[in-house]
Amino acid sequence: MDRPGTVMGLVEHARQSFGQAGLANAAADARLLVGGLLGLSQGQIVAGHDAAVAGEDAQRVIAAIERRLRHEPVHRILGHRTFYDLDLRLSPATLEPRPDTEILVDRILPHLKAIIVSKGGAQVLDLGTGTGAIALSLLKECPEARAMGTDISTEALATAQQNADLNGVSDRFSTVQSRWFDDIDGRFDIIVSNPPYIRADVIKTLAPDVRDFDPLAALDGGPDGLDAYRAIAAGTKTHLAADGLVALEIGFDQKADVSDIFRTHGFSLVEAARDYGGNDRALLFR
Numbered sequence: 566m567d568r569p570g571t572v573m574g575l576v577e578h579a580r581q582s583f584g585q586a587g588l589a590n591a592a593a594d595a596r597l598l599v600g601g602l603l604g605l606s607q608g609q610i611v612a613g614h615d616a617a618v619a620g621e622d623a624q625r626v627i628a629a630i631e632r633r634l635r636h637e638p639v640h641r642i643l644g645h646r647t648f649y650d651l652d653l654r655l656s657p658a659t660l661e662p663r664p665d666t667e668i669l670v671d672r673i674l675p676h677l678k679a680i681i682v683s684k685g686g687a688q689v690l691d692l693g694t695g696t697g698a699i700a701l702s703l704l705k706e707c708p709e710a711r712a713m714g715t716d717i718s719t720e721a722l723a724t725a726q727q728n729a730d731l732n733g734v735s736d737r738f739s740t741v742q743s744r745w746f747d748d749i750d751g752r753f754d755i756i757v758s759n760p761p762y763i764r765a766d767v768i769k770t771l772a773p774d775v776r777d778f779d780p781l782a783a784l785d786g787g788p789d790g791l792d793a794y795r796a797i798a799a800g801t802k803t804h805l806a807a808d809g810l811v812a813l814e815i816g817f818d819q820k821a822d823v824s825d826i827f828r829t830h831g832f833s834l835v836e837a838a839r840d841y842g843g844n845d846r847a848l849l850f851r
């Protein structure tokens with residue numbers, strides 16, 4: 566039996582508490598949370614399981630376990646998470662970036678690299694940038710690219726700017742407060758967005774980890790979930806460069822509707838990708 570004042574004792578306490586509370590990934594969450602708080606890698610947790618944890622550190626872990634039991638996601642408690650090759654700070658105004666959104670970045674990269682080869686550079690616009698996850702990962706992968714991140718929330722833009730600084734790409738990143746294209750000038754080679762796309766009446770049925778901790782403005786897509794796509798489609802023609810690409814994350818059942826909206830505005834679907842759960846998740850238009 567591991568003592569409570571050791572690394573493994575705390576991991577065990579967390580795992581058992583989470584399991585008893587019915588949280589889905591009790592063991593993984595326990596290791597992530599304790600490791601993140603104590604600055605230990607997952608390997609170090611296993612290797613150093615007998616190491617004593619000082620009273621103050623143990624108290625921090627216990628307090629964090631209490632927060633997780635109230636459904637706060639592990640990475641919100643830690644205040645940051647990995648996305649693509651980046652470490653990103655989170656704030657109450659930003660959606661927690663999801664691994665599924667990395668698939669959108671994967672799909673954009675070959676197109677972005679082709680544009681850079683032909684033009685020597687590329688301008689990316691990330692609408693509703695949140696933490697900056699999409700724009701900043703594209704910048705990290707493509708040193709010749711520049712990106713503008715927009716958001717209606719100034720708090721989100723401050724987080725995105727901080728993340729650009731922390732990840733060494735701030736010289737190529739700028740932010741503008743704007744509702745979709747309202748305050749955006751100019752044309753961009755790639756327009757990308759992971760907009761709010763949850764139907765308003767569905768939000769109350771979401772898991773508390775999402776509903777109570779991700780910002781509503783990043784989730785609520787209006788009565789049919791498609792409000793943001795209509796606004797983005799309407800402004801894209803005047804803001805997309807010749808041969809430019811529009812890349813969007815979508816809800817699992819929105820492929821046909823979003824394709825229709827963009828077709829009406831003169832764009833055709835060139836690529837669609839599914840997420841790790843097999844759901845339609847990313848659409849690319851020209």
Ligand code: GLN
Pocket residue numbers: 660663759760761762763775783784785814
């Ligand atoms: N993918 C998020 C979720 O499952 C929703 C993000 C969004 O609306 N853009 O909760």
